[in-house]
Amino acid sequence: MNKEIATPLRTKAILEKYGFSFKKSLGQNFLIDTNILNRIVDHAELKEDSGAVEIGPGIGALTEQLAKRAKKVVAFEIDQRLLPILKDTLSPYPHVEVIHQDILKADVSTVLKEKMADLTDIMVVANLPYYVTTPIIMKLLEEQLPIRGMVVMLQKEVAERISAKPGTKEYGSLSIAIQYYTKAEVVMIVPRTVFVPQPNVDSAVIRLLRREEPAVIVKDEDYFFNIVRASFSQRRKTILNNLINSLENGKEKKPIIEQCLHQAEIDPRRRGETLSIQEFGRLSDELLANL
Numbered sequence: 428m429n430k431e432i433a434t435p436l437r438t439k440a441i442l443e444k445y446g447f448s449f450k451k452s453l454g455q456n457f458l459i460d461t462n463i464l465n466r467i468v469d470h471a472e473l474k475e476d477s478g479a480v481e482i483g484p485g486i487g488a489l490t491e492q493l494a495k496r497a498k499k500v501v502a503f504e505i506d507q508r509l510l511p512i513l514k515d516t517l518s519p520y521p522h523v524e525v526i527h528q529d530i531l532k533a534d535v536s537t538v539l540k541e542k543m544a545d546l547t548d549i550m551v552v553a554n555l556p557y558y559v560t561t562p563i564i565m566k567l568l569e570e571q572l573p574i575r576g577m578v579v580m581l582q583k584e585v586a587e588r589i590s591a592k593p594g595t596k597e598y599g600s601l602s603i604a605i606q607y608y609t610k611a612e613v614v615m616i617v618p619r620t621v622f623v624p625q626p627n628v629d630s631a632v633i634r635l636l637r638r639e640e641p642a643v644i645v646k647d648e649d650y651f652f653n654i655v656r657a658s659f660s661q662r663r664k665t666i667l668n669n670l671i672n673s674l675e676n677g678k679e680k681k682p683i684i685e686q687c688l689h690q691a692e693i694d695p696r697r698r699g700e701t702l703s704i705q706e707f708g709r710l711s712d713e714l715l716a717n718l
């Protein structure tokens with residue numbers, strides 16, 4: 428018998444043994460293809476002394492493949508029903524630790540300090556629950572964890588928005604929020620047939636490699652992100668009109684906003700979706716100094 432967890436037969440046997448029923452509300456779509464899993468893990472470029480952090484191990488399909496390549500694996504799972512199953516399926520891998528916690532509430536920084544202090548290379552690798560992909564990624568990036576990056580599976584459409592370049596219809600505030608911290612690239616498109624149950628959207632794997640410094644250095648990060656959001660508030664409008672409509676007393680301040688665009692060398696007739704992160708950075712610093 429094939430011993431890998433991620434085969435249709437073994438997965439079926441595990442689910443039956445424990446009478447497990449999927450919870451759609453927890454984004455439970457388990458992978459049943461070891462080839463795909465191995466390719467996902469390849470993209471993480473783990474070394475013998477790397478640590479892997481997983482979100483949502485399910486019955487351990489990806490966890491097992493990570494365990495074969497990493498020195499230590501820490502996996503956060505919200506669903507208590509999966510804990511006895513994971514204890515069983517992952518028993519051959521003592522260097523895997525499952526933590527029963529909602530990743531959005533977990534103090535990941537402290538967990539990493541406690542469990543992975545001796546490891547110099549840490550990657551997040553996960554098949555994310557699709558109902559919370561963006562909050563999970565943003566939380567892990569904003570907390571400035573000591574990680575090299577992430578290789579995560581998510582909805583294809585979201586992966587494309589995250590990695591989008593200026594001038595495309597997918598480019599928006601999500602692309603900037605994530606590319607501010609990382610270099611983002613879609614590395615795999617994954618068919619629905621390799622999951623049980625099959626999700627009703629297409630999937631993709633995205634690799635996010637953390638930048639040593641943000642993509643642009645700005646005077647005030649919160650202000651920068653506010654300006655980015657304001658610039659995309661109505662995609663069909665020009666950057667000038669979006670800023671006038673979204674910023675406080677924007678109409679009265681039109682001449683100053685125009686002047687700031689000019690100083691930042693941005694044509695006021697352009698649309699937000701054409702601006703690079705660096706241009707948004709220049710604009711945000713000008714507006715902060717003059718409004």
Ligand code: SAM
Pocket residue numbers: 453454455456457458459482483484485486487488489490503504505506509528529530531553554555556557559
């Ligand atoms: N890694 C497994 C695989 O690839 O087969 C399962 C992936 S499944 C798409 C998502 C997993 O995330 C489920 O096991 C689910 O219970 C878990 N999960 C959902 N929300 C979570 C949260 N907020 N924190 C931690 N785990 C969560």
